[in-house]
Amino acid sequence: MPAASTAIQLALPAQVPAIAPAAPATAPVADTTTATVTPAQVEEQIAYPTLAAAVADQSIRSDAGEDLRCLAGAIYFEARGEPLSGQLAVAEVILNRTRSHRFGGSACEVITQKGQFSFVRGGRMPAAPSNDDWRTAMAVAKVALKDAWESDAANALYFNHRRAGHANGVRVASIGNHVFYR
Incomplete structure (x- = not known):
């Protein structure tokens, strides 16, 4: 979930406008020139004005971990x-x-569990091409793993395509062509 921050200015790509909260006229100004900030504090204080800004801020390394690659593949x-x-x-x-442990203990185990995702064949995911959609999927996966943005389907355990009809469970959200349930 995004956290409020007044100590760090987030540098966003030019196409994503930064939205800064207005400070009250009587607010004291902190001297940040001598403050020491640890990387963990920086990570906690980064707030994104939009999901697009959070996605745009993710760097994608070629040595990404297996769970990140599995999540991005899904x-x-x-x-x-x-x-x-x-x-x-x-x-x-x-x-x-993954957190429920009823489906597997890692993103890869959840995704490759038999009968859960139609793109998985023989317990294996197909290779994804290196294109803009893949880079976006990797960035979204990083945002999700960092819990850097609140999802509308925060409590969902299931989803299906809108055309597949209603699944058992309580409907949590409908986003794009998918319906999410818990």
């Missing part, structure tokens, strides 16, 4: 044409399943 194959909020919601379902 986002890519399940939701690459969906809005960013829908892609994040798909990631949230997978992470919720």
Whole structure:
């Protein structure tokens, strides 16, 4: 979930406007020139004005971990044409399943569990191409793993395509072409 910050100015790409909260006229100004800030404090204080800004701020390394790649693969194959909020919601379902331990203990175990995702064949995910949609999926996966943005499907454990009809469970959200349930 985004946290409020007044100590750090986030540098966003030029296409994403920064939105800074207005400070009261009588607010004291802190001298930050001598303050020591640890990397953990920086991570805690970063707030994003939009999900697009959070996604745009993610660097993608070629040596990404297996769970990040699995999560990005699921986002890519399940939701690459969906809005960013829908892609994040798909990631949230997978992470919720991981936390529940009923579906597997890692994102890769959840995704490759038999019969859960139609793109998985023989317990393996297909290779994703190196394109803009893949880079977006990797960035959304990083946002989800960092819990850097609140998803509309925060409590969902299931989702299906809107055309598949209603699934059992309580409807949590409908985003793009997917419906999310818990």
